[in-house]
Amino acid sequence: MQLPMSEPKVTGKTYDAQLLRRMLRYVRPYRGIFALSVVLTILMAVVAPALPMLVEYTLDRFILSNDIGGLQLMLLSMLGLLVLQTVVRYFHTLMTNTLGQSVIRDLRINVFNHITGLRLKYFDHTPIGRIITRTISDLETIANIFSEGLIQIIGDILQLVVILGVMFYTDWKLTLIVLIPMPVMIGATYVFKEAMKSAFQDVRKWVANLNTFLQEHISGVSIIQYFAREAQEMRKFKAANAEHRNAHIRANWYFSIFFPVLEIIMAVSLGLLVWYGSKQVLADTLSPGVIVAFIMYINMIFRPIRELVDKFNTLQMGMVSAERIFAVLDTDERTPNTGVHQPEHIRGEIVFDGVWFAYNDEQWVLKDINFAVKPGETLALVGATGAGKSSTVNILSRFYEVNRGSIRLDGVDIREYELNYLRRTIATVLQDVFLFSDSVASNISLNDPAISREQMVEAAKQVGAHEFIMRLPGGYDYKVQERGATLSSGQAQLISFIRALVHDPKILVLDEATSSVDTESEELIQQAIDRLMAGRTCIVIAHRLSTIQKADRIIVLDKGEMKEMGTHQELLRLDGYYKRLYDLQFHSAGI
Numbered sequence: 001m002q003l004p005m006s007e008p009k010v011t012g013k014t015y016d017a018q019l020l021r022r023m024l025r026y027v028r029p030y031r032g033i034f035a036l037s038v039v040l041t042i043l044m045a046v047v048a049p050a051l052p053m054l055v056e057y058t059l060d061r062f063i064l065s066n067d068i069g070g071l072q073l074m075l076l077s078m079l080g081l082l083v084l085q086t087v088v089r090y091f092h093t094l095m096t097n098t099l100g101q102s103v104i105r106d107l108r109i110n111v112f113n114h115i116t117g118l119r120l121k122y123f124d125h126t127p128i129g130r131i132i133t134r135t136i137s138d139l140e141t142i143a144n145i146f147s148e149g150l151i152q153i154i155g156d157i158l159q160l161v162v163i164l165g166v167m168f169y170t171d172w173k174l175t176l177i178v179l180i181p182m183p184v185m186i187g188a189t190y191v192f193k194e195a196m197k198s199a200f201q202d203v204r205k206w207v208a209n210l211n212t213f214l215q216e217h218i219s220g221v222s223i224i225q226y227f228a229r230e231a232q233e234m235r236k237f238k239a240a241n242a243e244h245r246n247a248h249i250r251a252n253w254y255f256s257i258f259f260p261v262l263e264i265i266m267a268v269s270l271g272l273l274v275w276y277g278s279k280q281v282l283a284d285t286l287s288p289g290v291i292v293a294f295i296m297y298i299n300m301i302f303r304p305i306r307e308l309v310d311k312f313n314t315l316q317m318g319m320v321s322a323e324r325i326f327a328v329l330d331t332d333e334r335t336p337n338t339g340v341h342q343p344e345h346i347r348g349e350i351v352f353d354g355v356w357f358a359y360n361d362e363q364w365v366l367k368d369i370n371f372a373v374k375p376g377e378t379l380a381l382v383g384a385t386g387a388g389k390s391s392t393v394n395i396l397s398r399f400y401e402v403n404r405g406s407i408r409l410d411g412v413d414i415r416e417y418e419l420n421y422l423r424r425t426i427a428t429v430l431q432d433v434f435l436f437s438d439s440v441a442s443n444i445s446l447n448d449p450a451i452s453r454e455q456m457v458e459a460a461k462q463v464g465a466h467e468f469i470m471r472l473p474g475g476y477d478y479k480v481q482e483r484g485a486t487l488s489s490g491q492a493q494l495i496s497f498i499r500a501l502v503h504d505p506k507i508l509v510l511d512e513a514t515s516s517v518d519t520e521s522e523e524l525i526q527q528a529i530d531r532l533m534a535g536r537t538c539i540v541i542a543h544r545l546s547t548i549q550k551a552d553r554i555i556v557l558d559k560g561e562m563k564e565m566g567t568h569q570e571l572l573r574l575d576g577y578y579k580r581l582y583d584l585q586f587h588s589a590g591i
Contacts (some may be wrong), residue, residue, distance in 0.1 A: 015554040019322045023145065026103045033099045037151050040092040043157035047085055049166040052296035054078050056170075060289035079190040093147075100146035104139045107325070111135050114329050120399045121359070122333035127212040134328050137207055138321035145318035147368065149214045150466070153311045156304040167297050169289060181265045189309055192258040193316075200252060200317050201248040204324075208242070208455060213240050264303045273298065335398050337419040346425050346506040347410050348537035349374040350396070354405035357388075357395055362403075365391045367560045369405070378538040380548035382581060383557035389541045392557075393509045396539070397426050426503035431512035441476040442470055443500050452501055465494040508538045540575075545582055554578065 027034050054077060062070035115131060148509045167175040217233055219222065224233055273294055280286035339536075350373040357366040367389045373379045381389040394400050396407060398414060407414045414422055414550060436442050444459075445451040456476060461467040472478035480487065487495070500508060542548050549568045556564040563577045569576035 004436045012085055019319055019326065020150075022326060023103070023142065023322055026106050026458040027099070027146075028105070030099055031103050033095055033102070035094065037099060038154070040088055040095065040184045041151055042158060043154035043163050044092060045155055047081070047088070048159045048300060049163050049297070050081055051078065051085075052293040052300070053166065055296065056289035056293035058289075059292055060287045061341075062453065064288070088508070097147040100143035103146055104143040107142065108135060108139050109326060111139070111325060113486070114331075116374070116555055117179050118331065118333045119401075120333060120334045120394070124359070127216050127274055130208045130212055131328075132215065133204075133208040133211045134325055137211075138204070138325055141317050141321040142325065145322070146313045150315060153308060153315065154450055156308050156311065159304050160301060163297055167294065170293070171286065174273070174277060174280070174286070174294060177272050178269050178294065180272060180483065181268045183563040185262065185305065188258065188261050189305070192254055192309060194314060195254045196251060196313050197316060199247065199251040200313065201320060203251060204243075204317070204320055206244040206247050210240055210244055213237060247317065258309065262302065262306055266298065268304075269298050335401065335419060336415070339414075339416045339418050341412055341416045341420075342418050343410070344536070345430065349373065349408075349410050350379075350507070350537060351408040351411075352365055352392075353408065355395070355402050355407060356404035357391060357400065357402050359391075359400070365560050366395075369553060369562055371562070371565065373537055373539070376535055377552040378540060378548075378550070380540045380551035381543065381557060382542065382545065382548065382554060382578065383563075386559075388560040389557055389559040391512055391560075393428065393486070393511055393539055396507075396509070397423055397428065412516075422502070425505060426507045426509060427500035427503050428509040428511060429493075429497050429500045431555065433496045435480050435492055435495065437479070439477050439483060440495060443480055443495055444476075444502055446504075455502055456498065459498045463494055463497050463501065465498060466492075468494070506536060508536050510538065510540045510542070512543065522535045538556075543585075545585055556581070565582075 047144070054074060058071060058074040059068070062074060073265075112135060164175070167178070213236070218238070225232060273291070277286060277294065278292040281288055281291060305343065352371050354370045355366055355369040356364060358364050369388075369392065371379070381392060383389055391400070395402050396414070398419060407438060409422070409425075417425075441453065441456055444456050453476065457466060460469055469475060469478075540548050540551060551568070553565060554568060554571055555562055556571065558577060564571055564574060568575070572582060
């Protein structure tokens, strides 16, 4: 199966100090929770060997000497210790999970804010499914660094040190005998860790690929059904799903080998304890209580080692996810917002001065474009598909940057304007309408509290859409489904037109805005445009030449070059590109 796009390379380090420092910056607002988690971790490690020590003391002092009173007292002490450990573990789990979720909440906000600020060029070459994976799955994995990874690793290592210290203090010879299999365990752990590194990277890669595949195919399900491609796309999905399954199976296969190896090593260690300890007990150089305590110590050593492997894997997965998250945050695909110009009033004069533009290198989409639009004028751009019409309005709003030349608004280069101010000045109605899963009113106002319901209703009446909106269940509170699926394309287009008008722009851009509406709706929009043009500069892109005949000026583009410019009648008299487009369109329509 062909992948949507190759994944960016990651190092896959189990520990990366630089990444960890960046993540710890997000911990600073929660220093209290972090400090409490560390204190509880230390307390759990210190208290861990207390129970075996109590068992050893009870067996040697009270059970062997048949002291019932002392035995009861020790049992109560053990019960109290277990309650204390349970309470400490409860608060430890609560604090570490709270810390992890708080960190990823802040990190997710930063990632979302960064992504929404990226220019369109980034989304041209980055699958949406991959971005979703970064902001959801990868961030959840990072949360595990704090709830199940870093602090827990510190706690397990500290517990190992404390237990080994107690064991050596109790009987160093017996401890050395018990630890004979330890080098084998260390070697097995290292091999397992290296094997899991590549396995986890494969898992994350195929999670991203599956998300991308599903996002694209669910969004385009109508195309799949129109062309009866269900069976073929299902085969592709099965192939991707199989790779995802295989990546997980490889990871689980390593686990299925490693943990039995640990059990064998633990059994060998217990066997050595029984062999050597029994001889010492028979020789009366070692008490039975020490043997029982050491059995518990061995379990307490091997359990943290087993968990350490899991936690190192959690840390490794978190590091891989963090590396990918910070790769997104480090993406320098943002439109520079160094401008500060925010005049109180905009007249709407637009000048393109020797503008050259290319999406990639010097594959020019626009070549030496020169024109001026006076305040309140209507400029129409016409030409074949790929002529550069939409690119012209995209660079006007600085969604892409020009390569050469300049664009001036009221005599000031658009790069000197504050970016958000510039874009608020220009309202755009696109051919491909996007509506959010929200109410009609929210889709019109985009949740701007400055826009009242009365303003929406007035704009809707001017466009001629008020009646159809009121026929919807709930009217302006009707919940639009994803991408406006429950509305006709014409209705969705009308809502997007209201959205543009209600923001009261000084410059109005209509990019094939009437292509999806019927003739009656188009006439309503045209009437609304005629009333609303006063005091506004308007740029219209249209294939239907009938919609732009009243424009003050028409520019004909062909392969990124300006071929003709003038009024409708002037261009017809030239008998050139525009005349051919006009004849072709109206003759094909039978007019």
